[in-house]
Amino acid sequence: MSSTHIDPRPEAAPARRHWTERIGIPRPLAWGFIGVLIFMIGDGVEAGYLSPYLLDQGVPGQRVALVFTVYGTTASIAAWFSGALSDLWGPRRVMWTGLAIWVSCHILFLTTALTTVDYRLILLTYGLRGFGYPLFAFGFLVWVAAATPQKRLGTAVGWFWFAFTGGLPTLGSLVASGLVPWIGAYSTLWVALGLIVIGGLIALLLVREPTGHRRLAPEGERPISTLLGSLSILWRRPRIGVGAVVRTINTAPQFGFLVFLPVFFTETVGFALEEWLRLLTVMFATNIVFNLAFGVIGDRMGWRRTVAWCGGVGSAVSVLALYYVPVAAGPQYALAVLVAAFYGATLAGYVPLSALMPSLAPEHKGQAMAALNLGAGASVVAGPAIVAVFLEPLGVAGVMWIFAILYLVSAVMTVFLRLPGEESDGTAAPAADRVRATEATVPQRE
Known part of the structure; x- marks a missing residue:
């Protein structure tokens, strides 16, 4: 007579996903999304009032426009470099670079350029600061793209843009609307610096996911080839x-x-x-x-x-x-x-x-x-x-x-x-x- 062996051990219950995973945020990167939100709130504080503030300080309108044109140009360049340098250095190092540029240039902007209303210093310090936020924020976006499982990547980048646009200009402008009447326009810019530092350190010190700590380009690829490849990939x-x-x-x-x-x-x-x-x-x-x-x-x-x-x-x-x-x-x-x-x-x-x-x-x-x-x-x-x-x-x-x-x-x-893997009929x-x-x-x- 044959007997059926019954394994007395209970089947292992499926592991419960962390609540961040259930809403589409990769758990190893969760602190990064919070850090980006706070960072972009700090970056967006000035969005609604810096232009009229500079006008009130006696900077002519055309010169104010040039300040923002230079800022937009440097930000555009940095947006491209955020991906190119992530291939070369790894996203985390790119984010550290963006944070350092933002903080150092903003301190110079506040302590030397605005206090003296020296237009050349305003143009230089604020223009160079434009390299900061794209390197930090888009460096993290590259990290998300590199570390998130493919089937959840769309939701993860949705959360990134939720944090990015939630800070700039939405919550940043809201913070400014409350602080400027209370402590003044100049002091509010110092508060923005504090938010930048807090958000930056949250993302960089609390995210331990290993992909962002290493270069993304294949080993052995030369640095110049990596940087030029960020343009040549277009063709x-x-x-x-x-x-x-x-x-x-x-x-x-x-x-x-x-x-x-x-x-x-x-x-x-x-x-x-x-x-x-x-x-x-x-x-x-x-x-x-x-x-x-x-x-x-x-x-x-x-x-x-x-x-x-x-x-x-x-x-x-x-x-x-x-x-x-x-x-x-x-x-x-x-x-x-x-x-x-x-x-x-x-x-x-x-x-x-x-x-x-x-x-x-x-x-x-x-x-x-x-x-x-x-x-x-x-x-x-x-x-x-x-x-x-x-x-x-x-x-x-x-x-x-x-x-x-x-x-x-x-x-x-x-x-x-x-x-790769999509149907030939386009579905x-x-x-x-x-x-x-x-x-x-x-x-x-x-």
């Missing part, structure tokens, strides 16, 4: 180049809007300046929430499909609504709030691009992120440039149609952004298949 990997163009289109209209929409909504539609500013607040607050939502949706619906339909097509529709609804309805504030929120939401549809790009070049994630950040920097220039060229001959309606067409073009361009492969396909192309490290 070595044409899909990366296409992705950089899509990223440029993503926020070019956003920066262009800041040039002419204040006049359109106040003089043409008939809102007060305060009402326009509240519309802008609604737009960015909605964007913050949907940055996270579209990260999650991208992991389920497919990154490329989310960028194409929710980002490209959605933004094309919302841009036209942002113009035609107020023109047709007049100064109906509730409708204007709805269309502003609609644009802020669709703008977030591009969030999965931050997961898609490094997955297109898994052996050179830093270079791919450098290309993505280069596109982000280019959008700062492209949007206002389109407005400068076309606003006078075509008017507001013509510029809005140009932006809508560009969004549709970006949706079509996503056809070329296919991951996204299941997440597990994408992971296996990527793992097959990446040399495994010990």
